[in-house]
Amino acid sequence: MEHIIIYGSRYGSTRRYAEKLSEQTGIPAISCKDAPALSDKKTIIYLGGLYAGGVLGLAKTLRSFSLQDGQKLILVTVGLADPNEPENRHNIRASLQRQLPTELLDRAKIFHLRGGINYETLSFGHRMVMKLLYQSLHRTPLEKQTAENRALIETYGKQVDFTDFRTLEPIIQEIQRGII
Ligand SMILES: Cc1cc2nc3c(=O)[nH]c(=O)nc-3n(C[C@H](O)[C@H](O)[C@H](O)COP(=O)(O)O)c2cc1C
Numbered sequence: 001m002e003h004i005i006i007y008g009s010r011y012g013s014t015r016r017y018a019e020k021l022s023e024q025t026g027i028p029a030i031s032c033k034d035a036p037a038l039s040d041k042k043t044i045i046y047l048g049g050l051y052a053g054g055v056l057g058l059a060k061t062l063r064s065f066s067l068q069d070g071q072k073l074i075l076v077t078v079g080l081a082d083p084n085e086p087e088n089r090h091n092i093r094a095s096l097q098r099q100l101p102t103e104l105l106d107r108a109k110i111f112h113l114r115g116g117i118n119y120e121t122l123s124f125g126h127r128m129v130m131k132l133l134y135q136s137l138h139r140t141p142l143e144k145q146t147a148e149n150r151a152l153i154e155t156y157g158k159q160v161d162f163t164d165f166r167t168l169e170p171i172i173q174e175i176q177r178g179i180i
Pocket residue numbers: 008009010011012013014015049050051052053054078079080081114115116117122126129130148
């Protein structure tokens with residue numbers, strides 16, 4: 001197994017992206033809970049759901065990992081906030097900087113995808129976190145909110161799914177650039 005897709009997903013949207021990517025590239029996809037040793041992998045593609053800015057499972061999976069010559073690391077975040085908004089991309093990158101050493105981050109190719117949320121299936125703890133966040137935010141007018149908080153307010157209590165497999169295309173191209 002030369003190449004590997006690893007995913008950190010709590011409610012399934014990141015796993016679905018990872019499985020689609022696997023189907024389209026022939027590269028096996030494995031949950032971060034079962035991640036193998038990475039030192040002999042040529043291409044490592046990590047997809048993780050965003051939770052309060054952090055990428056699920058990322059820091060733990062890449063702990064003590066350093067990129068060797070000939071190895072390629074592709075990082076993909078999956079969140080509710082629209083990654084087409086520069087402000088959101090900026091915030092995600094800032095939080096990636098807190099989770100990974102600069103030398104690793106500088107050499108990684110980074111992509112952002114949009115997932116979804118279904119309040120009916122959220123754990124009690126997550127529902128409470130979102131409730132507290134919503135209560136602290138919703139009194140400020142929408143136009144004064146950050147793009148990320150606006151996404152949270154607009155989708156609060158709902159079931160939304162922004163998953164779009166077509167957004168995997170640039171990632172597939174990046175993977176193929178390394179393999180062919
Ligand atoms: C407690 C909690 C915190 C979240 N924090 C963020 C966040 O900081 N940024 C974001 O874009 N989305 C955030 N989300 C939305 C998730 O990233 C989104 O639901 C994603 O699709 C989850 O991936 P998964 O289904 O693979 O677990 C959060 C969701 C929950 C429940």
